[in-house]
Amino acid sequence: MTASAAAAVASLTALSSLVPALPQTVTNGASLLGTLSAPNLSVTGVDGIVSWGANTVSNYNPYATDFNSGRGGPTYNFNIARGYKSPDGVNRSVILVNGQFPGPTIEANWGDTITVNVCNQITGPEEGTSIHWHGILQKATPWYDGVPAVAQCPIAPGSCMTYSFLADVYGTSWWHSHYSAQYSAGVAGPMIIHGPSQVEYDIDIGPIMLSDWFHLPYESIVDEVMASPPNPLPPFSDSNLINGKMSFDCSQLTNKTQQCTSNAGLSKFKFESGKTYRLRLINSGAEGIQRFTIDDHNMTIFANDFVPVVPYNTNVVTLGVGQRTDVLVKATGAPNSTFWMRSDLSPTCDAASHPYALAAIYYEDADTSSVPHTTATPYDDSKCGNDNLALTTPYYNYAATGNAALTQDLTITAAPNASDVFLFYVNNVTFRANYNHPILPLANAGNFSYPDDPEWAVYNFNANASVRLIVYNTFLASHPMHLHGHNFNVLAEGFGTWNGVITHAANTQRRDTQLVQGGTPTNPAYIVLQYNTDNPGTWPFHCHIAWHVSGGLYINTIEQDALLEKRVIPAVTANTCASWDAYTAKNVVDEIDSGEKRMFKRDMAIARAVAGGR
């Protein structure tokens, strides 16, 4: 712990009471998350559906069952607009859905159809947007995956788009903007799909979003990331939030002109002695690996991402960006007790100025403004990766089916380009989005030739029935690698060259995001992933660190191209391109960023002005 970070935690624990200095509306807008009024979620699903129909337990395997409840599902309206919020007491410009930070929680039952009307009301300045439903397979609707330049054009300023998709898997996830690093400005929220559970618990305490936080607008961070030297360091996050809340010590503020209030307020949770709780942990941050602990309490992990696992006990949960873990916690404290819940941006793995997030847990007889005096659980911070693969076994067997039909090596490198801008490369290609020509409609029309090749970074796997990705990371920091449209089996991880040995070959770890550790060109770190290409579509595979995506650490995969050509894409996709084309015809686009981002000239002017003031 650095001296200043320790001092910040000490100043909180030294308080005589935890009374927030700012109202919830100023820190989090219309969101209730992190307050004692946040509802517990129903343990019997939306509308109290306790029985999952005629499904037998083996049919609960979400990856072997195409389950449609046939009962429709919820509709949400998302209005995306700029605003100002002070989640940690520092007032900054944000972009929010319905004025909420974190954004609204989507809740549905397994097999329901989720409909979301998304309207882009981002002005001053305007920019595009698009929402990705992280972890949803989108087997019936690959065009609703929400990645601009892939499944659709960005939703143009002033336009709306309706997404409608099956809740085809169940568990804990989140939705977020996939336009550049826009989600780190606040465009993200939980997505809970209720389904069968292999464990029992009394209370579902709901989503717990863990996110690093920056005091600058995301555009200026992207600008810094994409700038030529002297800017060799990654951007350091300024805070760490639990459900969008943490208190920042204003004496630590680097930009003294920013409006800051100390003791803004922490997230609070209620426990009742003797009960068992379900916590849904989500790393919704931009960069950092989170280490989640609760003082004097152990946890039982029973799902990773959308994959139920054989329960195992731990005292720390590690989450790379994009990952989720469901845990059970036994409320073993006395009725009058209080404890700290903590999430640390890993001191070993992350670039964080104030890495320690705190929230308070109050048992039923405790005073809910009292300050916990408990001690942090020590943990092993040496591995910038996930729990060892040998620890994790999917609850439903989903072994990789033998040797894959196609093996694709993917080597991650990082280097300055000819203009001295530091970029990431996968097999020597740094990705650049072309928002006006998404590859899904092109592939559907039989067009697999890309005018700007190789920068669209497309891997067409054709009709190969399964694919094995061997990802070698020669960069010193780890990457949370996320595949859309699938959960993959994780066959192995290590350093050097994979020797072909599979961990738990009969039933390997499985999820949609997996950390590959940091490596070097001579001793790269690797992960070996395998999946069946049973989802004709265009599926991005990328690092989930916002700044690394901006730097081009991203590829597009196409699978079952012949089947994809036979599908009928609804007009809504073409409509996004019609309005985006009309918008960009009137607004000059300046391509300063190699990732999921095209900045407009005036965004750039603002970003440069902000950066210039430093």
Ligand SMILES: *[C@@H]1O[C@H](CO)[C@@H](O)[C@H](O)[C@H]1NC(C)=O
């Ligand atoms: C959630 O459940 C806890 C019991 O664990 C209870 O004390 C609390 O009041 C509930 N929260 C709400 C908002 O009902």
Ligand SMILES: *[C@@H]1O[C@H](CO)[C@@H](O)[C@H](O)[C@H]1NC(C)=O
């Ligand atoms: C935050 O800053 C904005 C822009 O300066 C200002 O309009 C808003 O009132 C500030 N918020 C608070 C709570 O002071």
Ligand SMILES: *[C@@H]1O[C@H](CO)[C@@H](O)[C@H](O)[C@H]1NC(C)=O
């Ligand atoms: C947590 O688990 C460890 C290992 O099983 C055990 O030693 C420890 O006492 C447990 N702590 C609590 C608070 O239950």
Ligand SMILES: *[C@@H]1O[C@H](CO)[C@@H](O)[C@H](O)[C@H]1NC(C)=O
């Ligand atoms: C909690 O209750 C125990 C047992 O009655 C008592 O010893 C302790 O002082 C109480 N603690 C607080 C914070 O009230």
Ligand SMILES: *[C@@H]1O[C@H](CO)[C@@H](O)[C@H](O)[C@H]1NC(C)=O
């Ligand atoms: C990338 O470039 C290096 C250096 O030119 C070369 O050795 C390597 O084979 C290339 N890798 C791929 C996958 O093309």
Ligand SMILES: *[C@@H]1O[C@H](CO)[C@@H](O)[C@H](O)[C@H]1NC(C)=O
């Ligand atoms: C394929 O699409 C690209 C991008 O829109 C276009 O430039 C090219 O002409 C198309 N090729 C064919 C054969 O239609």
Ligand SMILES: *[C@@H]1O[C@H](CO)[C@@H](O)[C@H](O)[C@H]1NC(C)=O
């Ligand atoms: C599998 O992929 C390889 C390499 O891209 C390709 O040559 C082959 O045609 C593909 N096989 C099928 C059945 O599509």
Ligand SMILES: *[C@@H]1O[C@H](CO)[C@@H](O)[C@H](O)[C@H]1NC(C)=O
């Ligand atoms: C280097 O990358 C930046 C950012 O993507 C781009 O603007 C610039 O044109 C690139 N330089 C060269 C020589 O390709």
Ligand SMILES: *[C@@H]1O[C@H](CO)[C@@H](O)[C@H](O)[C@H]1NC(C)=O
């Ligand atoms: C400092 O904060 C002020 C007020 O939010 C802002 O206008 C300015 O751009 C910031 N400067 C830097 C260098 O971040």
Ligand SMILES: [Cu+2]
């Ligand atoms: Cu990365």
